[in-house]
Amino acid sequence: MIAVDNLAVEFSGDTLFSNVSFTINENDKIALMGKNGAGKSTMMKIIAGVQKATRGNVSTPKDAVIAYLPQHLLTDDDCTVMEEASKAFSTVLDMKAEMDRLNKELETRTDYESQEYMDIITKVTDIGEKFYAIEEVNIEEEVEKALRGLGFKRSDFNRPTSEFSGGWRMRIELAKILLKKPDLILLDEPTNHVDIESVIWLEDFLLNKAKAVIVISHDKAFIDNITNRTIEVTMGRIYDYKANYSHYLELRADRRSHQIKAYQEQQKFIADNQAFIDRFKGTYSKTNQVSSRERMLEKLEIIEIDEVDNSALALKFPPAPRSGDFPVKVKDLTKKYDDHTVFSNASMDIARGEKVSFVGRNGEGKSTMIKAILGEIEVEGDCELGHNVKVGYFAQNQAALLDPELTIFQTVDEVAKGDMRTQIKNILGRFMFSGDAIDKKVSVLSGGEKTRLAMVKLLLEPVNLLILDEPTNHLDIKSKDVLKEALQTYDGTLILVSHDRDFLQGLSKKVFEFKEKRVIEHFETIDAFLKRNRIENLKEIDLMKS
Known part of the structure; x- marks a missing residue:
């Protein structure tokens, strides 16, 4: 059992949270929730031991192992897969x-009677006792077993990690976690930049292999599937629910409605007593009653109503x-890079609307097909846009393409035309940029803010073919919900690439699956496709492990 005791974090006099206490039991699967800026990642870093609290502490059993997967993977690019996993x-x-x-040094020294020589012997003995107390393992064999279990081939072991996509890099980090056999795994946004199959594998791993887990995620389906407990960080304190996200x-x-009712009743009680005090203050016969009620109001602890993130992405x-x-x-589209074939003889017709x-x-050619459709790369075969097609494209790295030296206002003003220029402040306000915020430089914005700003640019010109490549990375749950509603009512043609199953569901009526150098057309909703393939993919993963 790991105990979090009276944690508090303060920055420049402002309190992020205080007096936070809870225990983490074996096999707890905890979702750490709260609005952006509430302190979730900070709390996770403190539990991981990579950041210190202002007050309080985290108590762990002596031999407990805590493994932490940060939001941004830190895999070195100068290592091979085997070296990184080792x-x-x-x-x-x-x-x-x-x-x-130390043993080599002892072999070369001749000062057998010196204190330094004796110190080295003592040090070798101490390290040796610890080393030989550890269960002996064949490290190379264990690493190979873990990597192959996660889908890597032997031919991958000596490849640089830089050659692998985000999903496969996450698997390298998870191999390291698996090999450490941790008592607690901490995951901060593990599904960002990860393909659906990797997310499905991760769910299976966390449910069936891991002990205790704490996860921060904006992927509703993911956290619903893996968690049995939700800790909400709000207004500097926490609420602990024995429930998954949807039930939470x-x-x-329900909690907030009770708070509102109690708050309203308390405000009426205060108003009634204050009216009595105001009416009878100075009346000799009521002096004791007035004083008593004044003291009571002074000591009264005012009920607070938990904040609700009412900022909404008004998107149309x-x-x-x-x-x-x-x-x-x-028609019959093929794309090769030297000897590597991405896909071969792919065909698709996408109708208006x-x-x-x-x-x-990841790596099967989805983004490559988009580049082919946009005419950005050379391909074999036929690929063309229809009559009067106007394309709006949101790239996977769209937010990173913004000029960091421009302000929010300047970024939009650059692309706005005609009457639209007079509406810039209103448009930005709809995207939660208002007041002085529009003068902030892009360089200081969070990932979610940059993504929203990139969306503003996309919306300034009417288009009839909208291509979105991973548009929800860095967007919070509320923003994703509003974007999804806008896409459901969009009357143009939509091509959507996303790893977020909850976001995908209900959006498309046809699926193009990129697999083993082929593009397979499925005349079914994304919901039906995901339901069918979840079972198939998990079976494939089980075969990998055998």
């Missing part, structure tokens, strides 16, 4: 290296100009 045994390897170094939302709404796409019957026509999803593992 870092799970860095403590053991460092101890052995130190023993070897119901319980939180402009009406789409009419295009031809088929905005996208692809159709909403389709591109799905598949």
